[in-house]
Amino acid sequence: MFALWLGGCATTPSQKFPYTTQVISGAEYFPLVEMCRADGVTWDYDPLSRIIVLKKDAKEIELLIDSDRAILGVAPIQLKNPVVLQDGVVWAPLEVRAYLVSVACPVKGGIPAQDDRRAVFLRPVRVVVLDPGHGGKDPGAIGKNGLREKDVVLDVARKVKTALERCGVAVYMTREDDRFIPLHERPRFAERKKGDIFVSIHANANRSRWIEGFEVYYLSEAVDDNARALAAVENASLELEEANFLESFSLKAILWDLIQTENRRESIELARDLGDVVSSVMNLKMRGVKGAGFAVLKGSYIPSVLVEIGYLSNKDGERKLEDPHYRARMAEAIAAGIMKFKMYSETASS
Ligand SMILES: [Zn+2]
Numbered sequence: 001m002f003a004l005w006l007g008g009c010a011t012t013p014s015q016k017f018p019y020t021t022q023v024i025s026g027a028e029y030f031p032l033v034e035m036c037r038a039d040g041v042t043w044d045y046d047p048l049s050r051i052i053v054l055k056k057d058a059k060e061i062e063l064l065i066d067s068d069r070a071i072l073g074v075a076p077i078q079l080k081n082p083v084v085l086q087d088g089v090v091w092a093p094l095e096v097r098a099y100l101v102s103v104a105c106p107v108k109g110g111i112p113a114q115d116d117r118r119a120v121f122l123r124p125v126r127v128v129v130l131d132p133g134h135g136g137k138d139p140g141a142i143g144k145n146g147l148r149e150k151d152v153v154l155d156v157a158r159k160v161k162t163a164l165e166r167c168g169v170a171v172y173m174t175r176e177d178d179r180f181i182p183l184h185e186r187p188r189f190a191e192r193k194k195g196d197i198f199v200s201i202h203a204n205a206n207r208s209r210w211i212e213g214f215e216v217y218y219l220s221e222a223v224d225d226n227a228r229a230l231a232a233v234e235n236a237s238l239e240l241e242e243a244n245f246l247e248s249f250s251l252k253a254i255l256w257d258l259i260q261t262e263n264r265r266e267s268i269e270l271a272r273d274l275g276d277v278v279s280s281v282m283n284l285k286m287r288g289v290k291g292a293g294f295a296v297l298k299g300s301y302i303p304s305v306l307v308e309i310g311y312l313s314n315k316d317g318e319r320k321l322e323d324p325h326y327r328a329r330m331a332e333a334i335a336a337g338i339m340k341f342k343m344y345s346e347t348a349s350s
Pocket residue numbers: 133134140141149202203234
C-alpha cells in the first residue's frame with residue numbers, strides 16, 4: 001500500500017467510493033466539488049457564515065465549515081466528523097454523499113423507484129447494525145447439500161456491509177466470523193454501537209420442500225401460524241443459552257415490548273422497503289412482510305427487521321444460495337432496500 005503525503009494527509013483513490021478520498025484526523029473525507037461535478041449536486045457557499053448549501057432534486061443539506069452539525073431538509077443532524085476547508089477545497093466526511101446521491105448507490109441495474117411517502121419520524125440512518133443469524137455451535141438451517149445457514153448469512157451480511165460502506169454508511173456486524181452470539185446480546189450490541197437500524201439476516205427452512213421465496217419480518221405479537229412456527233425455530237437458539245437467562249428474559253420482554261412499540265411503525269416501513277426492493281431486483285417471490293415474535297428483535301429499541309433470504313430446504317433455493325454471484329446480488333439488493341428506507345426516513349415532510 002502506497003501513501004502519498006500531502007500536507008500531512010494521505011490522498012488515495014478509493015476502490016469503493018466514487019471520488020478521491022483522503023484521511024484527515026483519522027476519518028475518511030472527499031472533496032465536495034467532485035460530488036457536485038459528478039452527480040449534479042448544486043452548491044452555494046456563503047463565505048461570511050461559512051455555510052454550504054447542497055441541493056439535488058428535492059434533497060437539501062446545509063453544512064458548516066469546521067462543524068459536525070448539519071441540517072438535512074429541516075432536521076438538524078450530527079455528522080460523525082466536521083466538514084473541513086483545506087487550501088480552498090472543502091472536504092466532507094463520506095457519509096455526506098449518502099444524504100444526496102445514494103439512493104441508486106448500492107445496486108447496479110436495480111434503482112429503487114422514487115419515494116413519495118412522507119416520513120413521520122425524521123431520523124437519519126447513519127449507523128446500520130447487521131446481524132448474521134446463528135453461528136458457532138448453532139448452524140441454523142442446513143440444506144440437503146449441506147449448505148449451512150450460518151455460513152450463507154455471514155457471507156451475505158459481509159457483502160451488504162461493503163455495499164453500504166461504499167455509500168458512506170457506518171456498518172457494524174454482531175459477528176464477523178463463525179461464533180455463537182446469544183440472541184439477547186445482539187440488540188444490546190446494536191445499542192452499544194448506537195445503531196439506527198437493526199437488520200437480522202437468516203435463511204429459511206420448511207418441511208414443505210417446494211416452498212421458496214423471500215420474507216421480511218418485524219416484531220409483532222399478532223402472528224399467523226407459519227410466522228409463529230418460524231419464530232419457534234429461530235428462537236430455538238435460546239435453548240443453547242444459559243437457562244437462568246431465560247427467566248429474566250421473559251420478564252424483560254414485557255418492558256422491551258413497550259419500547260419496541262414505538263419503533264414498530266418504522267420497522268414495518270423498513271420491512272416493506274427491503275421486501276419491495278429485494279423482490280423486484282432479485283425477481284423473487286415475495287412471501288410477504290409479516291410480524292413475528294422473534295427473540296432477536298425483542299429488546300431492540302431501534303427499527304428492526306429480520307429477513308429470510310431464501311429456503312435452504314428448497315432444492316433451487318439451496319442451489320442459488322450456494323452461488324457467490326447470487327449472494328452478491330442479494331446483498332446489493334438488501335443494501336438498496338436499506339438505502340431506500342434511509343432516504344425515506346431522512347426526507348423532510350416540510
Ligand atoms: Zn435463522
